[in-house]
Amino acid sequence: MINKKTIIFDFGGVLGSDADEWTKSFKRIPEMTGLDPDELQDIWRRHWKEVRIGKKELRAVFEDMAMHSKKRVAVSSLEEVYMKGISINQKVLDFAKEIKQKGFDTAILANESKQGMEEKIKRFGLNRLFSKIYCSADLGMAKPNKDIFEYALKDLGKKEQDVIFIDNQEINVEMANSLGIKTIHFKGIGQLKKELTKML
DSSP states (O other): OOOOOEEEEOTBTTTBOOTTOTTTTTTHHHHHHOOOHHHHHHHHHHHHHHHTTTSSOTHHHHHHHHHHOSSOOOHHHHHHHHHHHOOBOHHHHHHHHHHHHTTOEEEEEEOOOHHHHHHHHHHHTHHHHOSEEEEHHHHTOOTTOHHHHHHHHHHHTOOGGGEEEEESOHHHHHHHHHTTOEEEEOOOHHHHHHHHHHHO
């Protein structure tokens, strides 16, 4: 019996909005704080390495933003606006549904905060489409660390050649490749469909 392939999707930049899109998905936050996108990005970077492996809550980012804000703003307001700004790429989500309907397994492997991943699962019903959802903050490890890829493979019960990993960040794709996992460096839905169709 041929082992059924598992297609693993990243979330930010593939299935949905990147977590730090201050000029796009979360553009209300610069307006609310008076901070420009570069200033917001500096704050984000101060916390993200620990947030993404569950050592800090996402709230720490918004507390820092509120503290440095040039306008009076509540931390809870920033959190609310951020969560509402999270978006899904419907074309990629629909394609993932097509893949599942054809009999392939689908999973998510994402560098995400616990709070952010919970919101995405709830709002977009991700757990109904993806058999496994691996959140870096829940696991205490993040891409491009090889340990998170090895954990996912073991948990899925899959060999490297039976998995295709899709991510928009080259560093993550390179690490997966180095482990023998087939990969697609995501640049758009058209390119994804073309490359994945060839590989299946």
